[in-house]
Amino acid sequence: MSIRLSTSTCIHEHVRWGSEMFYTCEDSIRACARAGYKVLDMNFASYSRGTLPMTQPDWEDWVKRNKEVADSLGIEWYQGHAHFFEWNGLTPEQREWNDELVRRSIVGAGIMGVKWLVIHPGNVKDETWYSYRKSFAANLETFKKYAEIAAKHNVGIAIENMIERSVNRRYCSSTEELIELVDTLNDPIFGICWDTGHANLGKVDQPSALRKIGSRLKALHIDDNRGEVDDHLAPYFGNIAWEPILEALADIDFDGCFTFEIHNFTNGLPDGLHDQCLRFTYELGSFMVDEILKHKK
Numbered sequence: 001m002s003i004r005l006s007t008s009t010c011i012h013e014h015v016r017w018g019s020e021m022f023y024t025c026e027d028s029i030r031a032c033a034r035a036g037y038k039v040l041d042m043n044f045a046s047y048s049r050g051t052l053p054m055t056q057p058d059w060e061d062w063v064k065r066n067k068e069v070a071d072s073l074g075i076e077w078y079q080g081h082a083h084f085f086e087w088n089g090l091t092p093e094q095r096e097w098n099d100e101l102v103r104r105s106i107v108g109a110g111i112m113g114v115k116w117l118v119i120h121p122g123n124v125k126d127e128t129w130y131s132y133r134k135s136f137a138a139n140l141e142t143f144k145k146y147a148e149i150a151a152k153h154n155v156g157i158a159i160e161n162m163i164e165r166s167v168n169r170r171y172c173s174s175t176e177e178l179i180e181l182v183d184t185l186n187d188p189i190f191g192i193c194w195d196t197g198h199a200n201l202g203k204v205d206q207p208s209a210l211r212k213i214g215s216r217l218k219a220l221h222i223d224d225n226r227g228e229v230d231d232h233l234a235p236y237f238g239n240i241a242w243e244p245i246l247e248a249l250a251d252i253d254f255d256g257c258f259t260f261e262i263h264n265f266t267n268g269l270p271d272g273l274h275d276q277c278l279r280f281t282y283e284l285g286s287f288m289v290d291e292i293l294k295h296k297k
Contacts, residue, residue: 003249003292005285006078006257007032008041008221012274014267021052022271025066033073035278036286040070041079041259042112044105048083054104063108070112078257079158079193079219080114082106087122087138103149110153116219116256118158118193119146121172121181130169132177139171139181147189158193158219163230164202173202175209182216191218195261197225197232200240207248214252221261222285232264234281235288246288250295258289 012028013021023031025047032040048054053062070077082105085098102119109117122142124134143157150157159182164173172178182190192213198221199206210217224238225231235242249258266277 003255003289004039004078004257005037005282005289006039006041007037007260007281007285008043008081008263010043010046010081010263011260011266011281012278013046013263015269015271015274017268021046025053025062026069029066029069029073029075031274031278033075034275036282038074039076039078039257041081041257041261042066042077042109042114043081044108045081045083048101048105054083054101054108059104060107060111063111067112077109077112077114079116079118079259080105080109080112081261082109082117082119084120088125102146106146106149106155106157107153109155110150114155116156116158116191116193117150118160118219118221119143120160121162121178123169123171130171132169132171135171136177136181136184140184143181143185143190147185147187150189156189156191156218158191160193160221161195161198161204163198173198175204175212179213179216192216193219193221195221195223196240196245197221197223197230197238197261200225200227200238201230203227206240207244210245210248211252217252217254218256220254220256220259222258222288223261232262234260234262234265234284236284237265242288243291246291247295250292253296254292258285258292260285 009028012023012031015022083101121139124131124138161178162170162173224233224235224240226238
């Protein structure tokens with residue numbers, strides 16, 4: 001399978017920096033299809049907050065309705081993004097509810113036919129600060145539980161690289177930690193999702209990291225920033241050097257989807273400009289995929 005272009009449904013959610021969801025998931029699917037996208041990433045995380053659809057008793061029916069919309073438009077789902085949350089400071093009841101939302105993301109991914117569901121690793125603190133050992137052990141235990149659910153629904157789990165903060169360590173910001181976790185889990189149901197914006201904030205040598213990850217790479221979050229905030233801009237609108245990354249993807253023969261996660265590129269726009277901007281992102285992504293394919297030849 002050749003690498004293909006994709007985008008997350010989060011590309012079409014808000015207008016004019018609004019905090020409330022402006023478009024429905026169906027709106028997003030239809031807008032992306034109009035722009036030319038044939039493959040999408042279902043962002044379950046967007047709909048797992050507050051009283052949004054994934055938190056409601058009829059969430060499965062909601063997922064099925066959106067799948068029917070996508071099917072009618074010939075849209076395929078290659079990857080998705082699960083609900084995510086901060087592990088520390090939760091009561092047992094809060095942890096149970098958040099794990100239930102992750103479970104719903106996995107089941108929903110199975111319903112939609114998502115091949116790779118991106119799930120964040122978590123951090124564990126000890127009595128002093130961040131604990132690598134406790135984080136490693138807790139993630140092994142948690143992801144094994146997620147894998148039991150994912151296997152039943154024919155969904156792969158892609159564990160995402162995190163952002164290293166100057167005042168707070170985050171587990172799997174290190175490429176070495178990410179690889180260690182996936183290799184220790186030692187199950188083909190697991191792979192890695194590489195977020196280019198996260199890596200840029202951590203000043204990671206991305207071409208080297210991607211070559212080290214190699215065949216473990218199953219999903220991408222392609223986004224840009226200026227090295228200060230997780231902006232989630234379109235490529236070339238931040239300060240990431242893209243050509244070496246595209247070449248590295250060709251070198252490791254990545255054959256998944258080149259998936260945009262660039263919601264802040266459209267978030268500030270009024271409704272009347274969204275379709276034009278989405279079409280531009282499709283043209284931009286098509287150019288970048290063509291560049292990867294040129295390097296493969």
